[in-house]
Every structure is written in C-alpha cells, then in structure tokens.
C-alpha cells in the first residue's frame with residue numbers, strides 16, 4: 467500500500483490512479499451505516515440484549531420455510547419409525563413448553579413447528595425460523611438418550627426463538643455495506659491496495675464483530691434451551707454431559723459446521739455449573755424429584 471508522503475502528494479489524494487484512501491467518503495458512509503444500525507436495533511425480550519435486525523418475523527419465517535423445503539427435497543427424509551416418533555414427541559414437548567413460557571409464547575405461537583429426521587452420517591441438527599426442525603441420524607448416537615435429544619432440540623429451538631438467524635443475516639448485510647463503502651473510499655488506490663483495504667476490513671469485521679456475536683448466540687441458546695428443557699420436564703443435568711459428548715466428536719470426523727463457532731468447552735461447562743442449581747430447583751418444583759445420578 468503506497469502512502470501519501472508530502473504536501474503535493476496529499477493534494478493528489480482522491481484523484482487519479484494510485485491515489486489515497488478517501489477518508490471523507492468513508493466518514494460519511496460510516497455515519498450513514500451508523501444511523502441505519504441504530505434505527506434497526508431492538509431489545510430482545512428474552513435476553514434484554516439489543517439486536518440489530520432488518521428483516522421482519524414474517525420474512526424470516528418465509529425464508530425458513532423456503533430453506534427447509536430445499537434441504538428436505540435434497541435429503542433422504544426418514545418417513546416413519548420409532549426414531550421419527552421419538553423426535554416428534556420430544557419436539558412437541560419442547561414446542562409446547564415454548565408456547566407456554568411468557569417470554570417465548572408470542573413467537574412460538576406464530577411458528578408452524580415441523581420435525582423431520584434425515585438419514586445422514588453428519589452429527590447435525592437445526593431449527594430454522596418458523597420452527598422448522600431437522601435432525602440428522604448421525605447426531606442420534608451423540609444424543610444417546612431422550613434427555614440428550616431434548617438438550618439438542620432445546621438449544622436449536624432457542625436459536626430460532628432468539629431470532630439469531632435474522633440477526634446474523636442483518637449483520638452480514640451490514641458488513642457487506644461497510645465493505646462496499648471501503649471499496650468506494652479506496653476507489654482511487656491501485657487495485658492491489660484497494661483489494662488489501664477491503665480484505666483487512668472484511669477480516670476485522672469477522673473477528674471483531676461477527677464471531678463474538680456467534681459465540682454470544684451459543685451461550686444464549688444454551689441458557690434458553692435449558693429453560694425450555696426444565697419447562698418440558700427433561701433432566702437439565704444431561705445438558706453439560708451432552709455438550710461434553712459433542713465436544714469429544716473428532717478423530718477424523720471434523721466438528722459439524724454449526725458447532726464451529728460454539729464457545730470453548732471450558733466456558734460452556736462453567737456456564738452450566740453456574741445455571742444448574744436454579745435449573746434443578748425449577749425442575750423439582752415443577753416436575754418432582756430428580757433421580758440420583
């Protein structure tokens with residue numbers, strides 16, 4: 467990257483090939499993006515955290531349904547059998563819990579709730595906006611039991627109820643806007659320098675903006691997932707055990723993409739230790755004594 471040196475050089479900034487970075491343009495763009503950001507920030511009822519979301523719930527659900535149909539049409543959906551029945555029973559329990567909890571009821575009642583099992587070796591599961599859930603058969607051995615399956619289900623449903631998909635979509639739109647602004651402001655620089663400026667911005671946005679949010683999302687989904695688990699009378703003590711099994715996946719099988727941004731296992735275990743006394747007390751008040759384990 468060539469930098470302007472002296473007065474004459476500085477006068478040339480913004481004109482001709484090999485010019486400098488046009489900071490005034492970047493400043494104006496940054497103000498515009500800032501205004502756009504703050505006019506689309508809302509507090510989430512579940513977490514109290516401010517979220518930047520530019521898509522409506524209706525748009526989000528429509529997109530969820532579209533992707534769900536696409537995935538199912540390209541996958542080997544298991545039509546029936548005991549595993550499908552189990553998935554649907556646990557799914558219905560957690561969806562009912564979400565419909566009943568005051569903070570999740572509004573959105574959960576708008577959801578269409580569908581649960582499908584896909585034949586695949588991948589240890590994967592997701593819940594798209596609208597309550598469109600898919601489990602891959604490869605995750606069943608990790609789930610290991612009803613409570614384990616409910617932990618995964620609760621976590622995935624929590625992501626959808628927390629509108630994390632819409633938030634990520636909106637955030638990457640914001641990053642693209644920022645990157646476009648950098649591209650314009652660097653329009654007079656030579657192509658290599660312009661490319662470098664855009665890459666530096668893109669990398670910074672990933673590391674400083676997108677990734678911290680995705681780890682935050684995982685922690686929120688763990689917490690709300692635990693609340694749903696307890697509300698549906700599944701053993702909350704299975705949650706840390708399940709994530710330990712998930713973390714132990716490996717040995718040639720790389721962790722599934724959906725888990726790659728999950729918080730490190732130490733922090734996750736620490737969170738569950740902090741939440742567990744309340745979760746156990748809430749379970750016992752609602753569902754009776756937990757068996758010893």
Ligand SMILES: [Zn+2]
Pocket residue numbers: 621625683684687724
């Ligand atoms: Zn997650």
